[in-house]
Amino acid sequence: MGREFVELFDRWADNYDKTVQGVEEEYRAVFEGYDTILEEVAQRATGNILEFGVGTGNLASLLRQKSCKYMGVEPSEKMRKISEEKLSIALYDGDFLSYPKPPWPIHAIVSTYAFHHLTDEEKSQAAAVYSQLLSQGGKVVFADTIFINDEAKHDMIKKAESMNYLNLAQDLQTEYYTTIPTLQTLFEQEGFTVDFKKMNSFVWMMEAVKS
Template sequence: MKLSDFRFNALFDDWADNYDETVYIKNGEYEEVFKNYTEILDETVRHISKSKAAKILDIGAGTGNLTLAASKAGYNVIGIEPNVKMRNIALKKAPLISFLPGTFLSLPIDDNSIDAIISSYAFHHLTDSEKEESIKLLKSKLKKNGTIIITDTMYDSTESREFIIKDTYNKNFLALAHDLETEFYSTCKFLNKLFEAEGFTVDFKQMNKFVWILTAKLI
């Protein structure tokens, strides 16, 4: 396991048992981050836009919420999640779905075998250079005309990032402010550049104050 993979795995060891409680929370510091959570997952699935039974990967599957939503929509979905605790929770929810160990940088999947790759609230754990490396790897797993859908906190500009962080401090949301300053959240412009460099066309849709859906389609 790469050092970056280890970091991605260990991050969720202490969060697994309370993850679902956090994402469905209706108040507190993270309310805005997870506002409309169920609708965001459903919209992510709608952006797949493939025929039923298409083969889908959900990377950073966590407790399986997005994986299960894609499965209910009729897709043949595999969850990729490095954390054992998270995978066990996901398997209890969806025992008929395969949840495999792996990360954005290490995938136990054959090349040119996947119709679409989806992910929610996870891509920001990669540094800028890791994001670039990951996009190349994800592309290699896709079939012709494949799609990557990344749902995560993003900024429409560096100015927006600065404003949101300042506003978070003003609200005394110190834990959230710390996350925003120390995690590797990117601007839409930066992500667009990375995907276009690998031959994707990219669209963005904002879902709440923090979260956007990036849809990248291979040309």
């Protein structure tokens, strides 16, 4: 359920905000347009919002300006503390599949740069859970590294290796990055209408609306 990456999140917490602003050349393309991506996720989310993978609170700071109610879930204790201090909020310990029951109806479920920490089987489980949690018209809005197909993923790994971006290449091989057809099928099977929008050379935004 992504918990195997918590140690990585804890190590990354202090430098995460610098990384997303492009200071590390190896990951610059992954986070290209980061602020715009977060702003569009926040714009698409309406009503009471549940966020998974809050991280250091960058998306949460936008969501809390507009949502009726906001609930944030983050598995990394270190990242939770950074967010809580930054935004003066209380977050919940949890992940995409294991989290406290929301105290009120949820209208939108959001996440950025995190859903790839679940295997495809776990993503399928998550889609089923979210279908039950949301009423008709409710949304799942996720922005994450996704590939058009397996060949595109393979090509990106080879490109990273050719540029000596070995950490990036390893990430692409060891974390659970999926493809658009797979993700679309998983959510359509649970009664969602799914659309994708390309945000940069790595990141796509998925908006899945409960039918």
